[in-house]
Amino acid sequence: MKLSDTFKHRIVIDRNKDTTDYVDACMLFLETLVLDPADEKRKSDLKRLMQILENKYPPSRIHSKKRAFFDMEIIPLMRDIAPEDCYFGLHPNDENLYGFWEKSLLLNQQCHGVESG
Numbered sequence: 001m002k003l004s005d006t007f008k009h010r011i012v013i014d015r016n017k018d019t020t021d022y023v024d025a026c027m028l029f030l031e032t033l034v035l036d037p038a039d040e041k042r043k044s045d046l047k048r049l050m051q052i053l054e055n056k057y058p059p060s061r062i063h064s065k066k067r068a069f070f071d072m073e074i075i076p077l078m079r080d081i082a083p084e085d086c087y088f089g090l091h092p093n094d095e096n097l098y099g100f101w102e103k104s105l106l107l108n109q110q111c112h113g114v115e116s117g
Contacts, residue, residue, distance in 0.1 A: 001039050002083055003100070008083050008086055009101065009102070013097070021066060022074075023066045027046065027074075046074065082100050085103055092105050
């Protein structure tokens with residue numbers, strides 16, 4: 001399921017302001033959404049896996065485990081539900097912002113970099 005256009009340019013994580021980690025911020029965001037049944041199952045599976053991680057690893061190791069969880073589990077779901085013609089990831093001009101950005105922003109930055117390089 002793709003999110004509607006109202007989610008274009010939606011910031012999910014602002015590393016300048018958010019004190020929660022990426023996983024927690026994304027999980028809180030996902031909780032606000034009603035997805036199709038397949039993506040709801042993925043969301044439910046993510047919650048279950050996150051609970052397993054938090055119970056299995058000591059605080060000294062949880063950060064690296066959550067970072068891997070973010071990269072391997074959360075980002076793929078967020079990319080799959082991104083609005084049409086958008087991607088989920090870092091903003092091309094501000095690497096402190098994770099969100100849903102129009103692919104044209106990324107293409108414009110790449111083209112600009114080629115022209116000025």
